[in-house]
Amino acid sequence: MGKKRNPIEDIRQSITPMKASGDMKEKSTIPMERSAVVVIPAYKPSEGFLDFLSRLKNQGGFNDIVVVDDGSGEEYERIFCAAGMIPGVMVLSHYVNLGKGRTLKTAFNYCIGQAREKISWGGVITADADGQHKIQDIVNIGRALEKYPESLVLGCRTFNSQNIPFRSRLGNKVSKLVYRWLCGVNVSDTQTGLRGLPCRFLEECCQIEGERYEYETNMLLKAKEQGMDITEVPIETVYENNNAASHFNPLRDSMKIYAVILKYSLSSILSVVVDYSIFSYLYFHGQSLLTATYMARLGSALVNFTINRNVVFKYQGNIAAQFFKYVLLVAVSGTISGISISLVKQILEIPVITVKVVVELILYFMNFYIQRIWVFAKRKGK
Numbered sequence: 183m184g185k186k187r188n189p190i191e192d193i194r195q196s197i198t199p200m201k202a203s204g205d206m207k208e209k210s211t212i213p214m215e216r217s218a219v220v221v222i223p224a225y226k227p228s229e230g231f232l233d234f235l236s237r238l239k240n241q242g243g244f245n246d247i248v249v250v251d252d253g254s255g256e257e258y259e260r261i262f263c264a265a266g267m268i269p270g271v272m273v274l275s276h277y278v279n280l281g282k283g284r285t286l287k288t289a290f291n292y293c294i295g296q297a298r299e300k301i302s303w304g305g306v307i308t309a310d311a312d313g314q315h316k317i318q319d320i321v322n323i324g325r326a327l328e329k330y331p332e333s334l335v336l337g338c339r340t341f342n343s344q345n346i347p348f349r350s351r352l353g354n355k356v357s358k359l360v361y362r363w364l365c366g367v368n369v370s371d372t373q374t375g376l377r378g379l380p381c382r383f384l385e386e387c388c389q390i391e392g393e394r395y396e397y398e399t400n401m402l403l404k405a406k407e408q409g410m411d412i413t414e415v416p417i418e419t420v421y422e423n424n425n426a427a428s429h430f431n432p433l434r435d436s437m438k439i440y441a442v443i444l445k446y447s448l449s450s451i452l453s454v455v456v457d458y459s460i461f462s463y464l465y466f467h468g469q470s471l472l473t474a475t476y477m478a479r480l481g482s483a484l485v486n487f488t489i490n491r492n493v494v495f496k497y498q499g500n501i502a503a504q505f506f507k508y509v510l511l512v513a514v515s516g517t518i519s520g521i522s523i524s525l526v527k528q529i530l531e532i533p534v535i536t537v538k539v540v541v542e543l544i545l546y547f548m549n550f551y552i553q554r555i556w557v558f559a560k561r562k563g564k
Contacts (some may be wrong), residue, residue: 283397
């Protein structure tokens with residue numbers, strides 16, 4: 183991934199500071215017109231949503247706002263009709279709830295069409311409809327996007343406050359660790375919904391997999407694949423009513439977010455099944471132990487390489503160079519496994535099966551990491 187920036191020092195002089203008050207209201211200023219369009223996916227928004235849109239326009243200076251009703255239902259039609267009456271606000275609708283990822287794609291597709299016809303925007307800012315994002319923070323994202331027009335700009339929250347819900351703190355820590363070490367995405371807030379996107383990135387974003395909350399994390403992986411720089415802007419962490427308005431399902435959506443690791447695990451399991459199947463067939467049909475072992479390992483390696491290349495890491499580069507690297511990794515990994523099991527068993531006198539499980543588990547993560555950064559490493563985009 184490209185270089186990560188923190189532009190907060192660069193733009194500090196141009197930002198009107200917020201003055202904290204008891205009710206956390208933002209400072210009213212005469213707004214400067216913003217060149218970016220703000221995209222807001224909305225599902226069953228509260229009554230305060232209309233006030234948020236008005237402040238976004240009047241205080242933030244955003245003249246173009248795209249709201250997508252993600253199948254909220256008839257009881258919310260009044261809110262969206264009123265939103266559409268605000269000058270500069272365009273309301274798009276899904277008749278059924280399709281998820282945040284699909285909602286963002288709908289908005290991006292609309293923005294691409296408008297940009298091609300008549301409008302020249304300085305980028306797209308995505309914000310949530312649940313009151314988590316302050317107007318000043320959205321403005322700061324717009325300013326950073328103007329300063330770094332080719333970067334993916336992230337509004338990153340701080341998670342060191344005890345006022346933040348436990349599930350949010352835990353989810354961010356786990357996501358940050360997983361994506362830093364296993365996916366090469368080094369950002370401080372992997373699940374932030376406040377982002378600034380260059381217009382050139384929108385077509386790619388419309389093709390990214392994911393229909394719900396996993397989509398935003400897949401967007402980070404796509405940015406890494408494209409070699410995009412990432413610019414982080416610190417934002418205020420706001421959780422109203424302990425984040426009760428959030429539609430994020432920790433179990434369901436986390437499983438989708440970690441799908442790449444799940445696919446790698448299934449690939450490994452399938453390879454083991456192939457290994458044992460080939461070995462058993464050859465050995466019980468008269469082949470020597472050594473021949474059966476090597477043939478089984480070759481067969482499982484071919485299956486594992488094919489799945490990891492085309493399904494897990496999805497890279498279509500030079501297959502000969504990749505396979506050479508993969509075979510070298512398998513040979514080194516197998517040697518390390520054999521030596522480690524032998525040494526640990528002699529020193530600690532632990533059953534060999536127990537030692538093998540521990541060693542192979544460590545090598546499992548090591549192999550994933552090396553395949554990501556070396557075997558199937560993607561070239562940086564221009």
